[in-house]
Amino acid sequence: MAKLEAKLGMIVDKVGQFFSGNDLLPICDSDIIAGCEKEVAEADKNNSSEEAMQESLLRLSWALVHSKRPEDVQRGIAMLQSASITNTPDPLRQREKLYLLAVGYYRSGDYSRSRDLVDTCLEIAPDWRQALTLKEAIQERITKDGVIGIGIAATAAAAAVGLIAGGIAAAVSRKR
DSSP: HHHHHHHHHHHHHHHHHHTTTOOOOOOHHHHHHHHHHHHHHHHHTTTOOOOHHHHHHHHHHHHHBBBBSHHHHHHHHHHHHOOOTTTTTOHHHHHHHHHHHHHHHTTOOOOHHHHHHHHHHHHTTOOOHHHHHHHHHHHHHHHHHHHHHHHHHHHHHHHHHHHHHHHHHHHHHHOO
8 A cells, every 4th residue: 555655656756746847856046157157257356277277167057057047048958069078088078068058058959969978978977876866857857848839739630620610610511
């Protein structure tokens, strides 16, 4: 009996997540973004090493792509795209940048591009928990959007059939 209740609880939780659109990715607020921007400005002002500057920029891009504000997410994506990902010799750094780009695309609704980047991350590190979690969130969003799209299409088709049937009924009643 307890096993059945646990399974039902899991199903209810999954259905709730499905319809609420919640994901497990952290959200970053404007205060954290402002702190990261200040850190980048100080690193630039103090002529910090290239590595220190890259770390500061990476933290800022992390904060931006994890924001709820679409303009922050787009700014984070632009920062990560301008950084030379392919020329990064460190595979861990490359993986991080690809992952952050994937988060940005996920947040902006470009799920197919996000999924492609996550798959690349998983080629570098197949057991990376964050990437696996993001991939699951992407799949759930794609499924949810597909179900909603099917529902919208079915509703539109039913409405069209109703209009056609109504038109035929009106034409028949006019002839009588």
